[in-house]
Amino acid sequence: EADIYQTPRYLVIGTGKKITLECSQTMGHDKMYWYQQDPGMELHLIHYSYGVNSTEKGDLSSESTVSRIRTEHFPLTLESARPSHTSQYLCASSEDKPSPYEQYFGPGTRLTVT
């Protein structure tokens, strides 16, 4: 099993609250990713990073923001949570090498905004 961790695993929070989803990996990977997944639907890339101080938006527009101050840490923040943000958020990482590169996923955070 990959050494990539996400906390919290489950979060129920009220509308308007600020939240930060944590993601950490101990594999020394430069590339990290955040995906959003609704039940029965495909994963959508919302943010990615090539390394420290590098962040880019993914295919799916998201009101969340990310930061990459340390190689091992890639937190995702929602400044003001809304019910439309209810979803599962998956963090992943991979080595910086040509495709095909293995992408390792964390266990996910299931977010519910009431």
Added chain:
Amino acid sequence: KNQVEQSPQSLIILEGKNCTLQCNYTVSPFSNLRWYKQDTGRGPVSLTIMTFSENTKSNGRYTATLDADTKQSSLHITASQLSDSASYICVVSDRGSTLGRLYFGRGTQLTVWP
């Protein structure tokens, strides 16, 4: 438009039986195709990765095939076990970008009954 379509959407089989899951894609230019297993409430775990030149790859009781000409892949599971109950996701990577973008299918939900 780059897409990945999987069938069936869901499948129920008895323990010990074999099954085959299908994946059709339109991703171009093609780089590689992966099959992931995602247990409920967990992140996806890689089963196989195949490049253009590979047409079959096995991982224990899982055997994936790839026909790059028809843009089809299948995942065959032999002698199913209760622990095989999960969502199986087909993922195709392109080589048209530095990121090596991954395109995800919606998955086939497999249930193995005793």
